[in-house]
Amino acid sequence: FNIAVLGGDGIGPEVTAEGVKAMQAVGRAFGHNFTLEYGDVGGISIDRHGTPLTDGVRELATSADAVLFGAVGGPKWDDPSAPTRPEDGLLALRAHLNVFANIRPVKVYPELTDSSVLKPHVLEGVDMVVVRELTGGLYYAQPKGRTQTPQGIVGVDTMRYSESEIERVLRVGFELARGRRGKLTSVDKANVLETSRLWRATATRLADEYPDVELEHALVDACAMQIVLRPASYDVIVAENTFGDILTDEAAILAASMGLLPSASLSGTPGFYEPIHGTAPDIAGQGIANPCGSILSAAMMLRYSLGLTEEAAAVDRAVQTVLEQGYRTADIATAGDAATGTTQMGDLV
Amino acid sequence: FNIAVLGGDGIGPEVTAEGVKAMQAVGRAFGHNFTLEYGDVGGISIDRHGTPLTDGVRELATSADAVLFGAVGGPKWDDPSAPTRPEDGLLALRAHLNVFANIRPVKVYPELTDSSVLKPHVLEGVDMVVVRELTGGLYYAQPKGRTQTPQGIVGVDTMRYSESEIERVLRVGFELARGRRGKLTSVDKANVLETSRLWRATATRLADEYPDVELEHALVDACAMQIVLRPASYDVIVAENTFGDILTDEAAILAASMGLLPSASLSGTPGFYEPIHGTAPDIAGQGIANPCGSILSAAMMLRYSLGLTEEAAAVDRAVQTVLEQGYRTADIATAGDAATGTTQMGDLV
Ligand SMILES: CC(C)[C@H](C(=O)O)[C@@H](O)C(=O)O
Ligand SMILES: CC(C)[C@H](C(=O)O)[C@@H](O)C(=O)O
Numbered sequence: 001f002n003i004a005v006l007g008g009d010g011i012g013p014e015v016t017a018e019g020v021k022a023m024q025a026v027g028r029a030f031g032h033n034f035t036l037e038y039g040d041v042g043g044i045s046i047d048r049h050g051t052p053l054t055d056g057v058r059e060l061a062t063s064a065d066a067v068l069f070g071a072v073g074g075p076k077w078d079d080p081s082a083p084t085r086p087e088d089g090l091l092a093l094r095a096h097l098n099v100f101a102n103i104r105p106v107k108v109y110p111e112l113t114d115s116s117v118l119k120p121h122v123l124e125g126v127d128m129v130v131v132r133e134l135t136g137g138l139y140y141a142q143p144k145g146r147t148q149t150p151q152g153i154v155g156v157d158t159m160r161y162s163e164s165e166i167e168r169v170l171r172v173g174f175e176l177a178r179g180r181r182g183k184l185t186s187v188d189k190a191n192v193l194e195t196s197r198l199w200r201a202t203a204t205r206l207a208d209e210y211p212d213v214e215l216e217h218a219l220v221d222a223c224a225m226q227i228v229l230r231p232a233s234y235d236v237i238v239a240e241n242t243f244g245d246i247l248t249d250e251a252a253i254l255a256a257s258m259g260l261l262p263s264a265s266l267s268g269t270p271g272f273y274e275p276i277h278g279t280a281p282d283i284a285g286q287g288i289a290n291p292c293g294s295i296l297s298a299a300m301m302l303r304y305s306l307g308l309t310e311e312a313a314a315v316d317r318a319v320q321t322v323l324e325q326g327y328r329t330a331d332i333a334t335a336g337d338a339a340t341g342t343t344q345m346g347d348l349v
Numbered sequence: 350f351n352i353a354v355l356g357g358d359g360i361g362p363e364v365t366a367e368g369v370k371a372m373q374a375v376g377r378a379f380g381h382n383f384t385l386e387y388g389d390v391g392g393i394s395i396d397r398h399g400t401p402l403t404d405g406v407r408e409l410a411t412s413a414d415a416v417l418f419g420a421v422g423g424p425k426w427d428d429p430s431a432p433t434r435p436e437d438g439l440l441a442l443r444a445h446l447n448v449f450a451n452i453r454p455v456k457v458y459p460e461l462t463d464s465s466v467l468k469p470h471v472l473e474g475v476d477m478v479v480v481r482e483l484t485g486g487l488y489y490a491q492p493k494g495r496t497q498t499p500q501g502i503v504g505v506d507t508m509r510y511s512e513s514e515i516e517r518v519l520r521v522g523f524e525l526a527r528g529r530r531g532k533l534t535s536v537d538k539a540n541v542l543e544t545s546r547l548w549r550a551t552a553t554r555l556a557d558e559y560p561d562v563e564l565e566h567a568l569v570d571a572c573a574m575q576i577v578l579r580p581a582s583y584d585v586i587v588a589e590n591t592f593g594d595i596l597t598d599e600a601a602i603l604a605a606s607m608g609l610l611p612s613a614s615l616s617g618t619p620g621f622y623e624p625i626h627g628t629a630p631d632i633a634g635q636g637i638a639n640p641c642g643s644i645l646s647a648a649m650m651l652r653y654s655l656g657l658t659e660e661a662a663a664v665d666r667a668v669q670t671v672l673e674q675g676y677r678t679a680d681i682a683t684a685g686d687a688a689t690g691t692t693q694m695g696d697l698v
Contacts, residue, residue, distance in 0.1 A: 246595055
């Protein structure tokens, strides 16, 4: 298998190295051969090549069997007047690969109850997957820009969705729900937004085709409250790009740390895999970041892009076991625990 | 004082009646006279007058010294193809009164720790105010609509902000922070949105004028996580309309129930006061809704629109005392507590 490895900035390369390590261990144990092709993306690519995504790296990603991505961005490239920034590389890749369905499972490890801000009873039975629309909405639509007017500068972003863009990502949600507990929560702001009314109408129309799935509509503001108050009541959540971005970072509260959460961006090719966390500039280079988000993203890659189900399960189990054995990176260590470093955690898994 | 009372739909009228009751008690105790003028708004106005906001009610609100608002909306009016809906009445009122700064304080009552999903240590020292931009952004800007195209229906909403709209609401945040702990968190999604880049640049520019306030920028996704993980680290948060909508519903997690949270929409005239909760159709008419959000909104009205500081403090204290005495509406009752009803809670306060 040809895997494009794009570590990016900050802790991106550190954690991605551990995702790669997990794949190599799978290769040895199960007899697979992973050819790794590395590329620059994001801030490091701006620094080296003047653009956050070179044609070469776009090609490398397109022709791979799957992409393992780290994270991009950082204060160094944050100037609001910069012509381009690290995140543009990520957005361009997602759009280019057409990976419109970003799957973000939220798993609660009972071992980590002590590290959670939530009371244990709230976390009982939590097992949800968020499907975030990834290639449309406010992130991409035109017009988008800042213009000088006689009254001062005016900024514009556009949230635009066609029915077919909404339908294809909702179908991913319905299919996932069908294979799980059969409940789909479609998130919108239909009492205010026109895109949301189209979203809601489309979900309602599709529900007829999935009689085995119970569809519920939730307003994004209410969902932002309920996802923490009553997390066990969710099975599959589907939301547009910006809402999904906010809700999945929030849902990390349930998992004790964002550092544990993987994601798979699917339905275009090749599949695109990245932890949901960012570049964490404050801890970059210290070897203390949690690599589990990347390792579990590699597991999702094995499962969804390479068809290696058993191998994926072995990686998931390894993470579970290491946590059961009490190893904790700094983000999930409680007072008194000695924290395990990034590479050591990767070795253990 | 002339007060326009617009209860709206669902539990709106029930809780608003208790807000009014608190004002009347203040009137008796401190010798003020409140003239109440009632009007229909939202779904009830659609049913009775064919529009969610009649010219008469708009006039009534405009000429009052302050507006006490309940909530609008409900499944009865949720048809995505309806030409108008209850929420349009609320949005039109906010815009017409030009109340661009929606102040949402998040207070934690230590008595309610048992009802919280959060571990007690997380709630220690939590005392924040969210300033939500209320008359711009995705809620209002044009183009906004759904159009049939050869490729199917396309929906569009527009996020547009001028520098002056951003500046005026940020100034409300800076001023508030100056009178509190001196910290302002400006929320945006500047790594993706152009409106957010303008927002961030404007906040940075204004910070020079407020050397006594420490300005921090936060990405909305990160903030949605941190607001529950580390709530005590926030003092004043300022966010655009949609982000503020989501974050304040989420912040209700900190207060144990959304039913306790008031809001004041300011800087236009007259001031506009509403609990942050919605119409709760599932419990409407049962007399079990928590009226404290409306009662505390009335207190904010006394303070901000009528200059009755001592009176406002008396209402705040009354709510505090009733909670200390152990009275609990259903939303904050723990197993074993007998729940207090809406009007009884109002009587007690
Ligand atoms: C880095 C940023 C552009 C990105 C996003 O908003 O999609 C990140 O927050 C994420 O959730 O993957
Ligand atoms: C009812 C709805 C239009 C409203 C909003 O989104 O502003 C509500 O959610 C709120 O927060 O006041």
